[in-house]
Amino acid sequence: MTAPVKGPASxxxxxEKKYGRPIAEWKELIRAASPTRHGExxxxxxxxxxxxxxxxxxxxxxxxxxDAGR
Known part of the structure; x- marks a missing residue:
């Protein structure tokens, strides 16, 4: 039996359903963005x-x- 997903990934x-983009695409956008701090x-x-x-x-x-774990 698979444990339920917890934390942000939940x-x-x-x-994906609401905004129509896969998570991988959102992550690419975040990594390419000029602000780098969480709140920004x-x-x-x-x-x-x-x-x-x-x-x-x-x-x-x-x-x-x-990214911090890399």
Whole structure:
């Protein structure tokens, strides 16, 4: 039995459904963006791409955590 997804990744199915882009594409956009701080990236996703705060926060948190682990 597979454990349920927790944390920021738990938002990913809803993000893909609501905004029509795969998570990998959102991560590419975040990594290519000129702001690099968490709050700036969240604000950018909200203003430029119309994401809600929770969805933008989840994408940024997950992407930055992945990059920190590299």
């Amino acid at each position: 938002y990913f199915p809803a993000i 990236l969240v604000t950018w996703l909200k203003s430029e791409h119309g994401l809600g705060h929770g969805h933008a926060n989840a994408l940024v948190a997950h992407t930055l955590a992945e």
